[in-house]
Amino acid sequence: MGIEIEDKFDVPSEYTIPDLSGLADVVGPKSHQLVALYYDTPDLRLAARGVTLRRRRGGADAGWHLKLPKAKGVRQEITHPLTRSTKIVPPELAELVRAYARGAELEVVAELDTRRNVTLLHDGDTMLVEIADDRVKGTDRREGGNVVRWREVEAELLDDSRQALLAKVGKRLRKAGATPSGAASKLARLLEPTPPARARTVPGSAGEVVVGYLASQVSALLSQDPRVRRAEDDAVHQMRVACRRLRSAMKAFKTVVMDTEELQEELQWLGTVLGEARDLEVTRARFGKLLARVAPELILGPIQARLGSDLLEREQEAYVRIKEALSGDRYYALLNALDALVAGPKLGKAAAKPAQEQLSTIASANWRRVTKAYDTAQAIEDLERREIAMHDVRKAAKRARYTAEALTPALGKDMARLAKLAEDIQEVLGTHQDGVVAQETLAKEAESARQAGEDTFTYGLLVGIERNTAERAHADFPRVWAETVKAVGKLL
The missing domain is CATH 2.40.320.10 (Hypothetical Protein Pfu-838710-001)
Structure with missing residues (x-):
């Protein structure tokens, strides 16, 4: 190659x-x-x-x-x-x-x-x-x-x-x-093959920007397909991101391109199929880096095998399921539907409006979804339920980021700045959430090791490191949130 x-x-x-x-x-x-x-x-x-x-x-x-x-x-x-x-x-x-x-x-x-x-x-x-x-x-x-x-x-x-x-x-x-x-x-x-059809839209309109973005993400998804089949580095992640960007755009721009609910469900299905291998890949790499930071004399028992080769075996099994899904009629039907969407979308009245006017309004609305999710979470007194609700803040921030990124070529540097600010929120919440999930995974692996009669000391050490990472992110969030809200206020 x-x-x-x-x-x-x-x-x-x-x-x-x-x-x-x-x-x-x-x-x-x-x-x-x-x-x-x-x-x-x-x-x-x-x-x-x-x-x-x-x-x-x-x-x-x-x-x-x-x-x-x-x-x-x-x-x-x-x-x-x-x-x-x-x-x-x-x-x-x-x-x-x-x-x-x-x-x-x-x-x-x-x-x-x-x-x-x-x-x-x-x-x-x-x-x-x-x-x-x-x-x-x-x-x-x-x-x-x-x-x-x-x-x-x-x-x-x-x-x-x-x-x-x-x-x-x-x-x-x-x-x-x-x-x-x-x-x-x-x-x-x-x-002289005929290129994939693209809907005709009004130049400079919201419809032109949105349909163009959807077409670019369909191409991005397709371009990753052969790489996923070859299990190339980062391919599953990039294909999954294309799915997420498409779903996010369909949700955010539903007044521009209408009636995409079924497509969103199918993209969610494909993202879920890809997600199993991707999550295992990330988890394996995460634990590999953690173990590399631990002094050799503190690594007791076959923990490297459990958190390395065992997870790799599960990841490879997940790849088999991915290839099965990518070779089935449901996947082909999804790709055909995406092509049909780009070629002949159902455009709403907002599609004909100037891009600057219409899409800036949508970007602002998506950021308000983030602040609303945050206010809802903070109003919950129960700490455990509040933490769960903060996951909705992270999802809203990711959608606001994808929306702003989609609009950056058309609307310029303000959208690029908004995308970066939303990403900051997404990342700090993600760091906390990933630390929590890692602790849960380590606890399960430790229990399996205990039942097998293996030393579980190192598992406890890694749990402590992950807890510290999650707590630092949790403590840092109020500062990041305050700075971000202030910066967004100057943009919108």
Whole structure:
């Protein structure tokens, strides 16, 4: 797996690669004949999202390649050795595009025959940039069999630390007559897939901002799907955050985009599925850091195994349940519903109003929900019930934060400031809550250890550390709250 950073250029048939000496040592050009088959659903669901899946013969990297979009000009590439069959996609790769295919069969949709001349820029043994001069014959393998010929040049960064060099290469290529390509990939140039539909909204309106934000979060959720299936670092967390942001936006902007209650419930279901593994991951990392702070002579019994490998085993079991959920019809139906929402939302009267006017009001209302939840909690005399009610303050602060973050691109730095202030409240309450939950988990693990005849001294030590952390956060909250309310008052 790697990250592909490249610039693509359209060039005329008579184009000459300029002299690149002086930028770095030059090797080449060297010629290759490449033959690639591209796989997609008949209606090009992968290509519509900027995903390419191919089987390529020839060149230095023959094999299967899956390219997933990460950012403009940047894609994640996952490779698999070449297989004999041209009809069957390797299951490991087919699994990673499930969120895009959604149950539809993958088949060959295009063939690209490319005569490639490769020039390499290097510094000693370190390869820096590859310039590929491609003469392409593209055949649409669907009904009709359209054939297109063109020439293009790609400059790909091979050393992440030399992005300035890539920019200099691009400048020379453009000066010689190359123009930035309008197509994201060769496949997109040949098949011209239709991007996911987006509702038409009034420019500068609340509807435009909200629908645009929802679309960005749907893309964020989809982009994490392959990473979750590969159990990549932080992927479950990021996918869960996308679910939460979508739910929060639907709640906050319900007068702009209406009738999303069923979608919110399904997003809550998906968040819950993801949450089990994420919570175990966080707990395991938390206890690992705690144990690292304890003197070795104070670590008694197999506590590291119980709080490490045992939790890891449970986390891995949770990942199995996640993959089952992500491969089921309920998940596909949710993704389809999200696409439908972005393409054709039911817009309320507020959607047509100017974004500044309408959305500032919504941001203020969401902050008032935080203060109302706080006042409600503080009015409860019973300390245990008050602590439970403070969890509602944390949830309200998280929603206010997500709402402000959603509005920051449209409304500017005041929303960014409000988001940070709400996050401060969320974090201090979260620190307290996490400490309380950690104590409960340690108590359960200690009881299991006691029943197994193990020494439980270290569990008690960790409980003391967690209690101290929670109490410090609890004691610090009044100061954070007072400072935050004062700062928000100046903004709204």
